[in-house]
Amino acid sequence: MTTKWTPEEIEQMEIDDELDECKASCAHFIQKWVYIEDKDVALGPDAPGVKIKFTLWPLQLKALLAIVSQRLSIIMKARQLGLTWLVLSYAAWRMVFFPGYTVIALSKTEKDAKELVRRIKFILENLPPWMIREKKQARAGWPYPTWEDTTEQITINHPEKGQSLFKSFTSAPSSARSFTANLLIFDEWAFQEWAEKIWASAYPTINRPTGGQCIGLSTNERGSLFERTWKNTVAGLNTFFRIFIPWWADPRRTKEWYEQTKRDLPNSYRQEYPSTPEEAMSAGEGTAFPEFTEQIHVCKPFTIPDWWRKWRSNDPGYADPFCWHWFAVSPDGIVYIYREYTRSDKDPRVTYSDQAREVIKLTGDEKIGDTVAGRDAWNKLGRALDSAGKSIVDCYRDGGMVGCTPPPTDQQRSRIIRKAVMHEYLKPFEEERTGRTIAKLQIFSTCTSLIEAIPNLVVDEKDSEKVSTDPHVYTNPFDCAGYGLVAWEASHSKPPVEPLTGDAARIHKHIESLIKDKKGKSAKRYLA
Numbered sequence: 001m002t003t004k005w006t007p008e009e010i011e012q013m014e015i016d017d018e019l020d021e022c023k024a025s026c027a028h029f030i031q032k033w034v035y036i037e038d039k040d041v042a043l044g045p046d047a048p049g050v051k052i053k054f055t056l057w058p059l060q061l062k063a064l065l066a067i068v069s070q071r072l073s074i075i076m077k078a079r080q081l082g083l084t085w086l087v088l089s090y091a092a093w094r095m096v097f098f099p100g101y102t103v104i105a106l107s108k109t110e111k112d113a114k115e116l117v118r119r120i121k122f123i124l125e126n127l128p129p130w131m132i133r134e135k136k137q138a139r140a141g142w143p144y145p146t147w148e149d150t151t152e153q154i155t156i157n158h159p160e161k162g163q164s165l166f167k168s169f170t171s172a173p174s175s176a177r178s179f180t181a182n183l184l185i186f187d188e189w190a191f192q193e194w195a196e197k198i199w200a201s202a203y204p205t206i207n208r209p210t211g212g213q214c215i216g217l218s219t220n221e222r223g224s225l226f227e228r229t230w231k232n233t234v235a236g237l238n239t240f241f242r243i244f245i246p247w248w249a250d251p252r253r254t255k256e257w258y259e260q261t262k263r264d265l266p267n268s269y270r271q272e273y274p275s276t277p278e279e280a281m282s283a284g285e286g287t288a289f290p291e292f293t294e295q296i297h298v299c300k301p302f303t304i305p306d307w308w309r310k311w312r313s314n315d316p317g318y319a320d321p322f323c324w325h326w327f328a329v330s331p332d333g334i335v336y337i338y339r340e341y342t343r344s345d346k347d348p349r350v351t352y353s354d355q356a357r358e359v360i361k362l363t364g365d366e367k368i369g370d371t372v373a374g375r376d377a378w379n380k381l382g383r384a385l386d387s388a389g390k391s392i393v394d395c396y397r398d399g400g401m402v403g404c405t406p407p408p409t410d411q412q413r414s415r416i417i418r419k420a421v422m423h424e425y426l427k428p429f430e431e432e433r434t435g436r437t438i439a440k441l442q443i444f445s446t447c448t449s450l451i452e453a454i455p456n457l458v459v460d461e462k463d464s465e466k467v468s469t470d471p472h473v474y475t476n477p478f479d480c481a482g483y484g485l486v487a488w489e490a491s492h493s494k495p496p497v498e499p500l501t502g503d504a505a506r507i508h509k510h511i512e513s514l515i516k517d518k519k520g521k522s523a524k525r526y527l528a
Contacts, residue, residue, distance in 0.1 A: 015130050019097075019131065022093075022097065022131075023097040026064060026068055026089075026090055026093045027056065027061060027064055027065070029089075029093050029097075030054050030056065030064070030086075030089045030090075030093070031053075031054065031055060031056055033127055033128060033131065034053070034054040034089045034092070034123055034126075034127075035051050035052065035053055035054060035122075035123070035126040036051075036052060036054045036082070036085045036089070036119075036122070036123070037050040037051065037052075037085075037119075037122065038050055038052045051126065054082075054085065054089060056086075057082075057249055057250065057251060058249075059245055059246075059249040060081075060082060060083075060086055060245075060249065063075065063083070063086065063243050063245060064086060064090065066241055066243050067086075067087070067090055067215060067243075068090070070213075070241040071212070071213055071214070071239070072213070072214045072238075072239055072240045072241060073213075073214070073215045073216070073240065073241050073243055074189075074215075074216045074217075074226070074229055074230055074233060074240040074241070074242055074243065075087075075215065075216065075217035075218070075243040075244075075245065076217075076218070076219075076220060076226075076230055076242070076243070076244050076245070076274075076277055076280050077217060077218070077219060077244070077245040077249075078219065078245060078246055078247040078249070078272065078273045078274055078280075079219055079247075079272050079273060080250075081245050081247075081249050081250055082250075083217050083245060084116075084119070084187055084217065085119065087185055087187075087215050087217060088116065088119050088120055088123060088185075089123060090215075091103045091105075091120065091166060091183060091185065092120060092123045092124060094164075094182065094183060095154075095156050095164035095165075095166060096124075096127070096131065096132055096145060096156065096164070098164070098182075099158035099161035099162045099163075099164060100158075100161070100162040100163065100164060101164045101165075101182045101183070102164065102165045102167070102179065102180070102181045102182050102183070103164075103165065103166045103167070103181065103182065103183045103184075103185065104167050104169065104179055104181040104183070104184050104185070104202065104205060105166065105167070105168045105169070105185040105187060106168075106169050106170075106171060106175055106184075106185065106186050106187065106192065106198060106202065107168065107169070107170060107171065107187050107188065107192075108170075108171050108187075108188055108191050108192045108193065109170060109171075110170045112170075112187065112188070113152070113168040113169060113170045114151050114152065114168065116168045116185075116187060117149065117150075117151060117152060117153065117154060117166065117168045120154050120166050121147075121149050121154060124147050124154065124156075130144070131144075131145075132144065132145045132146065132147060132156070133145075133146050133147075134146065134147055134148065135147060135148040135157065136148070142159075143159055144159070145157065145158050145159075152167065152168055153165060153166060153167045153168065154166040167179065171192040171193050171194055171195075171198060172194060172198070173194045173197040173198065173201065174197075174201050175198050175201060175202060179205055180205055181205045181206050181212070182206065182211065182212060182213065183206070183212075183213045183214075183215070184202055184203070184205060184206045184212075184213065184214040184215070185214075185215050185216075185217075186214070186215070186216040186217070186218070186226075187217060187218075188217075188218045188219070189216040189217065189218040189224075189225070189226040190218040190219065190220055190221035190224040190225075190226035190227060191218065191221055191224070195224065195225040195226070196225055199225060216229065216240075219271065219272060219280070220271055220274075220280040220281055222281070222456070227281055230242065230277070230281070231281075231452070235448065242277075244276075244277050244280075246274060246275050246276070247261075247273035247274065247275060248275070258273070261273055267286070270282050270287065270290065276293050276294070276295065277294075278292065278293050278294050278455050279293070279455075281455060281456070282455040282456070286458040286459050286461075287455070287457070287458060287459075288419065288457040288458055288459050288467045288468075289422060289423065289426055289454050289455070289457060291423070291426050291427060291428060292426055292454045292455050294451065296428050296437055296438065296439050297426060297439055297441060297442065297443055297454075298442070298443050298444075298445050298451055299336075299442045299443070299444060299445065300444075300445055301338065301444045301445065301446055304328045304336065304338055306366075306367070308328045308329060308330060308331075309328065309329050309369060310326065310327060310328045310366060310367065310368050310369060311326075311327050311368060311369040311370050311371070311372065311484065311487070311488070312324060312325065312326050312327065312359070312363075312368055312370075312371040312372070312484070313325045313327065313371070313372045313373070313480050313481065313483040313484030313487070314371060314372070314373040314374065314377065314404075314480060314483070315373075315374050315476050315477075315479040315480035315483065316352070316373060316374055316376055316377045316392045317472075317476060318349055318350075318351070318352065319349065320345070320472050320476065321342060321343055321344060321345055321472055321473060321476045322342060322343065322350070322355060322476065323340065323341070323342040323449065323450075323476045323477050323479070323480035324340065324341040324342065324355070324359055324480065325337050325339070325340050325447070325450070325477075325480050325481055325484055326338055326339035326340075326362075326363070326366075326368075327484045327485075327488065329488065333440065334438070334440060334441075334442055335425060335440060335441050335442070335485065335488060336442045336443075336444065337441070337442075337443045337444065337447055337450065337481060337484070338444045338446075338447075339362065339444070339446070339447070340446070340447040340448075340449055340450060340477070340480075341355075341358060341359060341362060342449050342476070342477065344473065345472070345473060351395070352392050352395035352396055352398075352399070353395045353396070353398040353399035354399060355396070355399065356395070356396040356397075356398070356399025356400060356401035357399045357400060359401065360399070360400050360401060370403060370404075370405045370487065371401065371403060371404045371405070372404075372405055372406070372407055372483045372484055372486075372487040373392070373393065373396075373404045373405070373406065373483070374406075374407065374479060374480075374483060375406050375407060375414070376392070377391065377392040377393050377396070377404065377406075378391050378392070378393055378406065379391060379392065381395070405487075407483050407486055407487060408486060408487055408490035414486075415460075415466040415467065416463075416465045416466055417486055418467070418478075418479065418482030418483070418485075418486055419465060419466060419467050419482075420465070421482065421485050421486050421489050422441075422478070422481070422482055422485060424440070424489075425439065425440045425441035425485055426439055426440075426441055426454075427439060427440070441485070449476075449477045450477040450478070450480075450481055452474075452477075453473070453474040453475075453476075453477040453478050454477075454478065456474045457474055457475070457478055
C-alpha cells in the first residue's frame with residue numbers, strides 16, 4: 001500500500017533532510033544559508049543593502065576545511081578578506097547544530113567584542129525560520145532552536161537539549177578564566193594587549209584530551225605573541241596548524257589593484273596585504289631586503305659535492321650572540337649557505353676557543369678555504385675571558401683554527417658594501433634551463449637564524465645605504481653572511497693592473513724578449 005503524504009509532511013521531510021545535510025557539512029551550511037555584510041554592495045542608486053550570500057572563495061573554503069578538522073589553527077591573513085565572518089559562521093554552525101556548544105571570543109577592545117556579537121546576531125537572524133528563530137518571534141511551545149542576545153553574548157536554546165553560548169570578552173589578563181569552552185577565538189590576535197597572560201588564562205578552557213578548539217586569526221604585528229606562535233609552528237615547537245591567506249584570495253583584486261595599493265601604502269603594504277608569510281612578518285616600513293622570500297631564497301638541504309669551493313665566515317661574539325656560516329659555490333655560480341652555528345642571547349655563553357673547536361668539529365673532513373671574520377676579531381680582549389693581551393683570532397688559534405682573514409673592505413665602507421652585495425645575491429632571476437625563479441644566493445632551510453633575520457632587517461635611519469645595527473639578534477647573522485659574500489665577490493673582482501712606465505716598462509719588455517728567445521729550463525734561469 002502506497003503511503004500518501006500531506007504537503008506539510010513532505011515539506012517537513014525536506015526540511016529534515018536539509019538540516020541533516022547542514023549538520024554534516026559546515027561548507028554546505030554556509031554557502032546555502034549564511035548571509036554576511038559587504039559594504040561595497042551598499043554603493044550605487046539601486047544598491048540592495050549590505051546583505052549578501054556568503055559564497056566562499058577557494059582559499060576561504062580551504063581555510064574552512066582546515067578549521068573544521070584541526071584542533072588548534074592560526075590564520076595569518078591580509079586585510080579585509082572575510083576571515084572573521086568565516087570563523088563566526090563556523091561558530092554559528094557549531095552552536096546551531098550541536099546543543100550545549102560554548103564559544104569564547106576575545107577582542108582587543110570592548111567595541112570590537114560587541115561587534116563580534118553583532119555579527120553572530122546578523123548571521124542568526126538571516127537563517128531560515130524553520131532552522132532557528134529569535135526567541136521573541138517564536139510561538140509558545142516552539143520545539144526548535146531559538147536565540148536571544150545581549151551586547152556581550154548570544155544564547156541559543158535547544159528545547160530539552162540545553163543551551164549553546166557565544167560569549168565575547170575584551171582583552172584582559174584573566175579573560176575567560178572561569179569558563180569551560182568548546183571553541184576559543186582570538187580575533188586580531190597580534191594586536192591584543194596582555195596576549196601572553198590571556199593565552200595562559202584562556203588556553204586551559206579548551207585544553208581537554210578529547211575536545212576543544214582554538215582559532216587565532218590576525219594580520220601580523222612584529223614581536224607579537226601571534227607572530228611567535230606562527231614561527232614556533234614553523235619550527236615544530238607547538239601543534240598549531242598554519243593557514244595563510246594572501247591579498248589575492250579575493251578574486252576581485254587584480255594585479256593593477258595591487259600595484260596601486262603598493263603606491264598608496266609604500267611603507268606598509270607588505271604587512272597589510274602580504275603575498276607570503278615572510279612579507280607579513282617583514283620589517284614593513286624601512287625593510288632592508290624586501291626582495292627576500294623563502295620560496296626563492298631557501299632550499300632543502302642536500303649533500304654538497306666535495307669538489308665545490310667552500311669557505312666560512314664569522315661575526316664574533318661572546319656576550320653578544322656570535323654567528324658562523326659555511327658557504328659553497330656551484331659550477332653555475334650559485335652560492336649556498338649550507339650550515340650555521342650560533343647562539344641566542346638566552347643561551348649559555350661560549351668562549352672563543354670553544355667556538356673554534358665546535359666549528360672544526362662541525363666542518364669535519366670538508367676542505368674549507370678561508371675563514372672570513374669581522375675586523376673586530378683582531379681587537380685585543382680584556383680580562384673577562386682571562387685572555388688579556390690576546391685578540392679573538394688568537395683565541396680561535398688556541399682552539400685549533402688557523403687561517404682567519406679580515407673582510408676585503410675597510411670598516412668605513414664595509415656596511416654599505418655588505419648591503420649592496422646582499423641585494424645583488426638576493427635579486428631574483430629566471431633560470432633559463434628550468435624557467436623557475438631563483439637567486440644567486442640559496443640558504444639551506446636549517447639556517448633558521450639567518451632566514452628569520454633577513455626579512456626583519458631595517459635600513460639605518462641616518463643612511464639608507466646601510467643596514468641598522470640593531471637588534472643584534474638579526475644583525476649578527478646578516479653581518480656574518482655579508483662577510484662571506486663580500487669575500488667571494490672580491491675574489492672575482494680583481495682591480496685592474498696599472499700599466500708599467502719608465503724603467504719598469506723597459507725591464508719587463510726585456511724579460512719578455514728573453515722568455516721568447518729562451519725555452520725550458522734556460523728561460524727559468526733568467527726569471528729567477
